[in-house]
Amino acid sequence: MSKNCPDLVVFQLCIIGRYRPDRVTGEPMNEGFGAIVKNCKKLTRLAVYGLLTNKAFSYVGQYGKLVRTLSMACAGDCDMGLKYLLEGCTNFQKLEIKDSPFADSALWSGLHHFYNMRFEWMSSC
Numbered sequence: 250m251s252k253n254c255p256d257l258v259v260f261q262l263c264i265i266g267r268y269r270p271d272r273v274t275g276e277p278m279n280e281g282f283g284a285i286v287k288n289c290k291k292l293t294r295l296a297v298y299g300l301l302t303n304k305a306f307s308y309v310g311q312y313g314k315l316v317r318t319l320s321m322a323c324a325g326d327c328d329m330g331l332k333y334l335l336e337g338c339t340n341f342q343k344l345e346i347k348d349s350p351f352a353d354s355a356l357w358s359g360l361h362h363f364y365n366m367r368f369e370w371m372s373s374c
Contacts, residue, residue: 251288258291264299277301283308296320303330310337317365322347328355340365347372 251257262282270276277300286292286308293315297305301324309316310333317340325331331351335341335358342365356371 251284255288256291257285257289259294260285260289260292261296262299263296270300277305279305279308283312286312290315292316294318297324298322299324302326303333306330307333307337310334313338315340317341318343320345321349323349325349325351328352331355332358342367 262278262285264278271278271281279302282297282301282305286295290312292313295309295313295316295318297319298321301321303326306325307330309319314337316338319334319338319341327350330349331346332355335356344366351371353371
């Protein structure tokens with residue numbers, strides 16, 4: 250999909266069921282999600298709900314330079330995933346995080362980069 254839609258601006262991945270891996274491989278959805286971020290350079294909005302590890306967030310930080318809005322739930326391994334996002338995506342305006350293992354300290358450690366941040370919401374983290 251990512252190779253056929255390089256002009257994609259908004260992408261939402263919603264896996265029904267918490268922490269459910271890919272049915273075929275039994276692995277987290279890191280590589281598929283990474284392909285979207287790598288090949289769709291115009292992405293400004295991402296929504297991710299499902300089993301992703303810090304590797305997926307490193308892809309977003311590295312390749313998602315235009316991402317302004319990120320919503321995520323049930324994703325990530327530890328604070329390092331949030332650090333990848335905050336260091337790489339300097340255009341964030343809106344960040345929503347739910348049911349993920351990120352601590353407040355991880356969020357505060359990277360917020361000094363965000364002059365354009367207008368909205369930040371964390372729940373059950």
